[in-house]
Amino acid sequence: MNEQNKKTGQEETPKTTQGVPASQPSSWKRAMSKRWVFPAAYIAAAGIILTLVWVYQGTGDKTLNSDPASGVVETGASAGTEETAVNGEQESVEVVAKSENFVWPVAVPSEISVVKPFYDNEASSEEHEAAMVQYNDTFIPNTGVDLARGDNKTFEVKAALGGKVTRVEQNPLTGQVVEITHSDNLKTVYQSLADVKVKQDDEVKQGEAIASAGVNELEKTLGNHLHFEVYEDGQPVNPQGYLPEK
Numbered sequence: 001m002n003e004q005n006k007k008t009g010q011e012e013t014p015k016t017t018q019g020v021p022a023s024q025p026s027s028w029k030r031a032m033s034k035r036w037v038f039p040a041a042y043i044a045a046a047g048i049i050l051t052l053v054w055v056y057q058g059t060g061d062k063t064l065n066s067d068p069a070s071g072v073v074e075t076g077a078s079a080g081t082e083e084t085a086v087n088g089e090q091e092s093v094e095v096v097a098k099s100e101n102f103v104w105p106v107a108v109p110s111e112i113s114v115v116k117p118f119y120d121n122e123a124s125s126e127e128h129e130a131a132m133v134q135y136n137d138t139f140i141p142n143t144g145v146d147l148a149r150g151d152n153k154t155f156e157v158k159a160a161l162g163g164k165v166t167r168v169e170q171n172p173l174t175g176q177v178v179e180i181t182h183s184d185n186l187k188t189v190y191q192s193l194a195d196v197k198v199k200q201d202d203e204v205k206q207g208e209a210i211a212s213a214g215v216n217e218l219e220k221t222l223g224n225h226l227h228f229e230v231y232e233d234g235q236p237v238n239p240q241g242y243l244p245e246k
Helices: 002-008 027-032 037-060 076-098 125-130
Strands: 062-067 072-075 112-116 132-135 138-141 145-149 156-158 163-171 175-181 186-194 209-213 226-232 235-237
Touching: 125 132, 163 186, 175 209, 186 209
Parallel strands: none
Antiparallel strands: 062 072, 112 145, 132 138, 145 226, 156 209, 163 175, 175 186, 186 226, 226 235
């Protein structure tokens, strides 16, 4: 047959299988042979993956917090915000409740006057003179305020802030001394005392009676009085800057 085709000049017809040429490529192979097929498939797969991730994250942010009575469903963000607000409010209330403002270290502030002020470096010359403590021929700047009654009677001394008693001693010049340490690096010192009612390491509450006003050698001209000092970070500061107005 081949020889006959050659003789007649006809080309040999390819063999067929079930009516389809055996060497004819399939439609899948033809499609895969195109240059744009693989990039298109990659882009489509990436789009599907990103869509699934977005859907998953969107559903993950929601919570099942709901009120059966109202039918309201809260998202995770809103529920978290509400919880934070409630907790934050509670913490703020606790902080305010624990903090204290100074009170006068006496039972009846209206009966007491400042008979010698704190020595302020920025004050006037007249104020400096009034705030000097004289002992014999020596003048010493007053590191606190001196409180007394107009009738020279003794009076009850109270803790200006709650804290721990860190010193109780008898000083030959300043008389009986009580020191109380507080939070925020604050410390109060009470001098010229009598009838001390506390001892070292005691915990005292604000307004608790700790002693009575008395006399001392350093400021004996003041009679019965309380010498009151406030220290912040170890430095003496003007107590009147902390005490409330009467």
